[in-house]
Amino acid sequence: MIGVIARQSRNIICMPTMTTTDSLPGIAKADLIAGMAKGMAVLESFDTERQRLNATLAAQRAGITRAAARRHLLTLAYLGYLETDGSYYWLSSKVLRFSGSYLASARMPRVLQPTLNRLAAQTQESFSAVVLDGHEVVIVARSGNDWRSSPSGKAQVLAYGLHLGARLPAHATSTGRLLLAALPKPALSAWIKAQPLRRLTAHTVTDTKALRQSIDAARRQDFFLASEEHELGVQALAVPLRNVQGDTVAALNVVAAPHRWTPHALQTELLPVLQDAARELRPLL
Numbered sequence: 001m002i003g004v005i006a007r008q009s010r011n012i013i014c015m016p017t018m019t020t021t022d023s024l025p026g027i028a029k030a031d032l033i034a035g036m037a038k039g040m041a042v043l044e045s046f047d048t049e050r051q052r053l054n055a056t057l058a059a060q061r062a063g064i065t066r067a068a069a070r071r072h073l074l075t076l077a078y079l080g081y082l083e084t085d086g087s088y089y090w091l092s093s094k095v096l097r098f099s100g101s102y103l104a105s106a107r108m109p110r111v112l113q114p115t116l117n118r119l120a121a122q123t124q125e126s127f128s129a130v131v132l133d134g135h136e137v138v139i140v141a142r143s144g145n146d147w148r149s150s151p152s153g154k155a156q157v158l159a160y161g162l163h164l165g166a167r168l169p170a171h172a173t174s175t176g177r178l179l180l181a182a183l184p185k186p187a188l189s190a191w192i193k194a195q196p197l198r199r200l201t202a203h204t205v206t207d208t209k210a211l212r213q214s215i216d217a218a219r220r221q222d223f224f225l226a227s228e229e230h231e232l233g234v235q236a237l238a239v240p241l242r243n244v245q246g247d248t249v250a251a252l253n254v255v256a257a258p259h260r261w262t263p264h265a266l267q268t269e270l271l272p273v274l275q276d277a278a279r280e281l282r283p284l285l
Contacts (some may be wrong), residue, residue, distance in 0.1 A: 021107075023278070032157050036074060037062050038068060039061065039072045040063040040078065041063065041064065041074070042062045042064070042069055042072040042073060042076065043056050043076060043081065043095075043176070044062075044094055044225055045057075045058050045062050047063035047167065048166075048167060049065045051090055051091070052088045052089070052090045053073075053089055053090075054086065054087055054088050054089070055069045055070040055073060056069075058072075058073055058089070062120075063185065070259035073089050074237070074245070075088060076089075078095045080092060081095055082095050085188050091222075094240060098116070099164075099165050099215070100278070103138050103140075103164070103233065106140070107139070107219060107247070108129075108131075108250065109129075109140050109285065110127045111142045111281065111284045111285065112140070112141040112241075112250075112252075112281065113141050115277050115280065115281060116128070116129065116141055116142060116143040117143055117252070119143065119273060119274075119277060122144035122272065122273070123254070123273065124256065125254050125255070125256055126130055126143055126255045127142065127143045127252065127253065127254050127255075128141070128142040128143070128175070128233060128252070128253055129141040129142070129250050129252050129253075130168075130173075130175045130179070130250060130251055130253070131179070131249070131250050131251075132170060132174075132176070132179040132180070133167070135169065135170055135171075135191070135194075135195045136167040136168060136169060136176075137169075137170050137173055137175050137176045137251070138165065138167050139163070139164055139165060139166045140164075140165075140250070141164070142163070147276075157230050169196065169198060169200070169230070170195075170202050171197050171204075171205065171206075171211055172198075172200050172205070172226070172229045172230045172239075173226055173229070173230055173236065173252050173253075174224045174225060174226035174236040174237060174238035175236070175238045175251035175252075176250070176251075177214055177215055177218040177226065177238070178218050178224050178238050178239070178253050179240075179248065179250075180215050180218075181216075181218040181224075181240075181248075182213045182219075182248035184239060188215070192208055192211065192212065196219065197211060199228070200229065200230055200231070201228055201229060201232050203208055203227060203228045203230065203231065203232075203271045204229045204230070205230050214224040221275070222239065222240065223237065223238060223239045223267075223275075224237075224238050224239075224264050225237045225263055225266060225267065226238075226261065228258070229260065233257060233258065234256075234257065234258075235255075235257075235258055235261070235263070235266070236253045236254065236255045236257060237253060237254050237256070237266045237267070237271060237274065238252060238254075238257055238274070239251065239252055239253075239255035239271070239274040239275055240252075240278065241278055241281055241282075241285060242278070242282055242285070243285040244282060244285075245280065245282055249285050250285070252274055252277060252278060252281075253274075254266075255269050256270070256275060261275075
């Protein structure tokens, strides 16, 4: 969740969303519409962990009073962005207008999609491209090929919830490690200090020292393999996507089942595929 106001210094207010750069954009106090900022904070209170909120829960997650949260919830419901049963509220399909507009207008998904489709057709595996947004990574482009055969011969779906626009905890993903590795050290330290490292599986790294070590390894190797940290039975291998200036703007990964690919096979067979794709995409990003 993106907070409303992190700090105020005289007439400049800075938003606290963690970005991949050192600096955060400021805004003159006179130009900030506080009501809109609070309304967006309420809207962003809804996520995969909490899909249904009442006024009390929304107030806690948005950092505002219950009375203010109630008014914002009622307004958002009136505008069609929320649905309600009178006590609890949840997002309506109208919020998809924003994601649809982003995907239609943003350059990165359009540039990446043909490459992801080609990689999926070439390998019969599933590929995604993500960006860092606060404590999460967001899938901005992805291929298909989610269905696989298990050792028993039955079909199974890989990586539940890896749909376009899905948000995943950065500390538990291969792409998240690489995007965190691209942060300047002060920003990375602030990120680690601010984020709760939730355990999603028995393999999730939740110790800050171990997380730093894995991020350092991702930086040295320029790739990262996460095995069953976000979801059991799923491993992902990722490489950074850089622009011509050398800035890491996104990360590209392949998701595969451990029974189909050993870590060694992933690195010897699919890592070169990812690296070649990253080099091809660099002039376009």
